[in-house]
Amino acid sequence: MSALSTAVPDPYAADCPTRSVLDRIGDRWTVLVLLLLSRRSHRFTEVSRAIAGISPKVLTQTLRALERDGLVTREVFAEVPPRVEYALTDLGHTLVEAVAALAAWSREHFDEVLDARAAYDAR
Template identity: 55%
Template sequence: MTTTPVADPYSRLCPSRQLLDRIGDKWTVLVMGVLTPGPRRYGDLARAIEGVSQKMLTQTLRHLERDGLVTRTVHATVPVRVDYELTDLGRSLTGPLAVLEAWARDHLGDIETARASYDARG
């Protein structure tokens, strides 16, 4: 009988750290947020996420696909159409990410006040 080791992100060798890096990345959070309502084409994603470069969007989508959070579907049309969609695993992450997004919106003023206070001491 094989047992799965317990993930310990505080251990420097634990692979769960890579996962935390992935889901904590700003582009991941934004891509997942845009995909939450349903499938989107690459161009739709690029337009919806202001400031993301083509390189970063492509890289983020590839990482999410590799991790099983997003599927990429190529449609044999002219021109070729590619859709991206959250998997069941990806959808299971949308709740925690929505809570994080709401917290950021709710506390943005507090954070800005704290930063201004800290910077004024400098």
């Protein structure tokens, strides 16, 4: 726990800092980027090609936010042209198991969710 806080985190409290962390890791683009980077480091264009539907602007915002949160590193190589690679930090790797479990659950149960939506919408 941070040296700034001494209270036990309570995500149900409006001012709890865990809420911003939950917002970050609950974002679909974050989940997909983390899962992709859990395999190996990637260049921006590799991430962009691998994750269908993400715009360059949103990918940039997602990678910057993950870097700010200490989950991803950005390494610039002094080459011509410059090469930039993104990789998970040790902290980022600790999150992968939980995120992978959510991804597995969604693959396993998406048909049930779609059926439930259809039944709800039919009412």
